[in-house]
Amino acid sequence: MTRRTGAGPKPSAGRPPGSTTDQRLLDSRGDSNWVHTDPWRVLKIQAEFVEGFNDLAEIGPAISVFGSARISATHPAYAIGEKVGSGLARAGFTVITGGGPGAMEAANKGATEAGGESIGLGIELPWEVKLNDYVTFGLNFRYFFVRKMMFVKYSQGYIVLPGGLGTLDELFEAMTLAQTLKITQFPIVLMGVEHWSGLLDWMRGSMLEDARIKQSDIDMLTLTDDVDEAVALMVAARERHG
Numbered sequence: 172m173t174r175r176t177g178a179g180p181k182p183s184a185g186r187p188p189g190s191t192t193d194q195r196l197l198d199s200r201g202d203s204n205w206v207h208t209d210p211w212r213v214l215k216i217q218a219e220f221v222e223g224f225n226d227l228a229e230i231g232p233a234i235s236v237f238g239s240a241r242i243s244a245t246h247p248a249y250a251i252g253e254k255v256g257s258g259l260a261r262a263g264f265t266v267i268t269g270g271g272p273g274a275m276e277a278a279n280k281g282a283t284e285a286g287g288e289s290i291g292l293g294i295e296l297p298w299e300v301k302l303n304d305y306v307t308f309g310l311n312f313r314y315f316f317v318r319k320m321m322f323v324k325y326s327q328g329y330i331v332l333p334g335g336l337g338t339l340d341e342l343f344e345a346m347t348l349a350q351t352l353k354i355t356q357f358p359i360v361l362m363g364v365e366h367w368s369g370l371l372d373w374m375r376g377s378m379l380e381d382a383r384i385k386q387s388d389i390d391m392l393t394l395t396d397d398v399d400e401a402v403a404l405m406v407a408a409r410e411r412h413g
């Protein structure tokens with residue numbers, strides 16, 4: 172695989188400063204001229220799907236790693252991310268991340284340094300972004316929903332490091348899709364007992380207690396600090412499902 176910034180835009184090219192393609196698609200307020208361009212946008216959206224499908228179809232067994240874009244290389248979670256990336260690569264998995272900084276960079280670094288495939292699915296943001304230096308194959312997406320589908324479609328499992336809103340979005344999207352049988356259930360590991368325990372306790376004590384979710388929803392998740400356990404879980408799932 173070659174490093175490229177293929178499908179989609181050079182992140183800040185050809186658009187008003189401080190906005191994104193998604194924002195212009197999704198914002199119904201303001202200038203109604205945009206509305207008349209929507210049908211044509213479908214072609215751009217289609218092109219992103221086509222390029223993503225083409226480029227990712229043969230990546231082999233892959234695990235997506237998510238986590239904070241905002242941690243530096245000196246943060247303890249960065250070292251865990253590197254270990255996750257290298258452990259997955261050594262186990263024969265391609266590592267997919269959002270291709271950004273922080274925990275994404277850490278996982279890509281671990282995977283690349285262990286000799287594995289290290290994919291970054293970048294997203295256009297209102298500020299200039301580039302894929303991190305450890306992505307061996309990268310795609311940049313304009314459309315958030317197209318990119319999100321690629322993670323789900325091409326992963327056999329998720330490993331989720333401590334993060335913020337973006338990380339929670341990726342986690343809960345996968346859980347919702349599995350709950351509603353939109354995807355076949357796959358292993359989801361929450362790395363970082365201290366970080367995730369509060370959320371899990373609230374889910375059990377409030378959502379489960381009030382019957383807003385089922386025990387089987389909680390059972391999708393494995394909580395651990397042990398990278399080897401996380402990788403072993405992914406390997407076991409690959410052996411079960413091929």
Ligand SMILES: C/C(=C\CNc1ncnc2c1ncn2[C@@H]1O[C@H](COP(=O)(O)O)[C@@H](O)[C@H]1O)CO
Pocket residue numbers: 236237238239240241268269270271272275292293294296300333334335336337338339341
């Ligand atoms: C914040 C900065 C850059 C953000 N760049 C990103 N590039 C790619 N993917 C991203 C970026 N920011 C968020 N994501 C996705 O969300 C998750 C992390 O979000 P969180 O809010 O930090 O938890 C991550 O898994 C990505 O898929 C500054 O340089």
